[in-house]
Amino acid sequence: MDSFDLELTIESGQTPTFTWEKTAPQRFRRIAGKDEVWMQDGRLECSPAFLKGARRLFRLQDNVPAIYSRISEGDAVLSEAVRQYAGLRLTESGPWESTVCFLVSQNNNIPRIKQIVRGLHVRPDGLNPASGGIMRPEKLVHADVSALKMGYREAFLKQTARLVAENGFSFERLRRRGLDEARDALMELPGVGPKVADCILLYGLGRTEAFPQDVWVKKAVATWYGVTKENNVKEFAAEKWGNNAGYAQQLLFCHAREQL
DNA sequence: CCCCAGGCACAGC
DNA sequence: GCTGTGCATGGG
Numbered sequence: 001m002d003s004f005d006l007e008l009t010i011e012s013g014q015t016p017t018f019t020w021e022k023t024a025p026q027r028f029r030r031i032a033g034k035d036e037v038w039m040q041d042g043r044l045e046c047s048p049a050f051l052k053g054a055r056r057l058f059r060l061q062d063n064v065p066a067i068y069s070r071i072s073e074g075d076a077v078l079s080e081a082v083r084q085y086a087g088l089r090l091t092e093s094g095p096w097e098s099t100v101c102f103l104v105s106q107n108n109n110i111p112r113i114k115q116i117v118r119g120l121h122v123r124p125d126g127l128n129p130a131s132g133g134i135m136r137p138e139k140l141v142h143a144d145v146s147a148l149k150m151g152y153r154e155a156f157l158k159q160t161a162r163l164v165a166e167n168g169f170s171f172e173r174l175r176r177r178g179l180d181e182a183r184d185a186l187m188e189l190p191g192v193g194p195k196v197a198d199c200i201l202l203y204g205l206g207r208t209e210a211f212p213q214d215v216w217v218k219k220a221v222a223t224w225y226g227v228t229k230e231n232n233v234k235e236f237a238a239e240k241w242g243n244n245a246g247y248a249q250q251l252l253f254c255h256a257r258e259q260l
Numbered sequence: 261c262c263c264c265a266g267g268c269a270c271a272g273c
Numbered sequence: 274g275c276t277g278t279g280c281a282t283g284g285g
Contacts, residue, residue, distance in 0.1 A: 013266065106267040112283065113266085151281025156268080193268045214266035229275090253266075 002065050005087025006039050009058065012085075012254055013110065015093035015203045016057070018101045018117040019134055032121035033132030058089050059206070064247075071244050071251075077224045081251040088254065090247055091203060095171035096164065097134050098204030099189070102196045103160060104153055119148040137165040156191025163189060171205070179209055194230070208246040211237040217249055220256035 010016045010028055020028045020037075027038035035050040037057075046054040055061070068086070072079040093101075100120060105113045120135050135143060140161040145154060163169040169189065174182040179201065186197040198212035213221075213233055222228050227236045237245040 102266075105265090107265060107280080108267090108282085109265040109284080111265095149282060151283095152268090152279095153281080191268065195267060199266080212266075215264095216266065231274095257266095 003087040004039075004042075004044050004058075004089065005085075006037065006044060008085065008087055009089045009091065012088060012250065013257075014091045014250070015098045015101050016091055017110070018104075018114050019093065019097055019121070021118075030133055031118055032134075035132070056092055056206075059092055062090070062208075064089060067244050067247050071241055071248050077220075077255070078248060078251060081255040084258075085251055085254055088250065090208065090250055092206040093203055095174075095200055095204035096137060098200045099160065099164075099171075099192070099196075100134055100157065102199040102203070103157055103191045104150060105199075106153065106191070106193075106196065108153075116148050116150055120145065137161040141165050153191065159190040160192065171200075174201075175205060179207060182207070183210075202246045202249070209238070209243045211241075211245040211249045214253070216253050216256040216260070219260050220252040223256075223260060224252075 006026060006028070007022075010020055010022075016028075019031055021031050023029050023036075024038075027036065029036045034047065035053060036047040037050070037054060038045055044054070044058065068082045072082045101113070101117055104116050104120075108116075117134070120140070121133065138161075141158065145157075148154075150157065164171070174185055177185070182201060182205075183194070183197045186192050186200055187194065192200070195212055195214055198210045201207040201210040202212060211217075211234060213230060218228075218233070221233050221236070225236065227233050237248065241248045
């Protein structure tokens with residue numbers, strides 16, 4: 001009944017799609033880092049130091065079968081999506097990592113997002129960032145990342161990094177705020193609009209009531225539920241799925257990419 | 261040459 | 274409030 005599909009989860013377009021790499025079948029390692037996760041006898045395992053991290057990354061506290069059961073009740077689209085993606089988990093990667101990934105993702109395609117984000121894990125001088133993983137904001141501010149050819153996104157990213165590193169923009173303070181308030185605060189960051197803000201809330205801060213509307217989710221909701229305008233979709237998702245809107249969104253995203 | 265890619269900022273109603 | 278346009282870069 002309960003199932004866990006590591007590969008599907010990591011490669012489903014969430015933050016780990018851009019920050020983890022496959023090292024063997026059913027095995028992944030954090031880019032420029034040491035954390036590892038793999039499947040063993042149908043169970044998720046990880047490097048010892050990453051035990052706590054894995055619990056957060058894959059939201060292991062969530063009762064996913066119960067959530068999937070609830071959101072597919074009386075819903076043919078999600079029933080089908082849940083059947084197809086039963087092992088798909090929502091992930092939580094922390095706000096900075098998610099900010100970088102989804103700021104870079106705007107008006108961009110997944111292979112190139114991967115390439116750019118990979119480049120943001122290692123400084124041009126070849127040195128790894130001290131703690132492993134993606135470059136911290138205070139490091140990014142001084143790094144020359146022009147070789148990554150991010151286009152206009154580079155200025156957004158650097159300005160955002162500066163605000164986070166120097167002017168004390170606090171992601172942590174957002175955790176205690178309501179969704180709309182937190183969203184508005186995130187949109188003060190240059191290059192962060194409604195969609196990226198919702199991605200940071202969902203994939204970064206674990207706000208599962210967030211419902212990012214990218215082109216695929218917009219298409220999905222328009223086609224399958226007949227709802228079109230951004231604010232209408234927002235209200236529709238909140239009313240229909242509440243705190244599980246993020247799960248619904250992830251299922252719809254995967255489903256739409258295959259069906260539409 | 262065109263259009264698109266997990267959008268955003270800005271202008272003009 | 275909503276709608277249109279330019280935007281760096283690469284691929285089809």
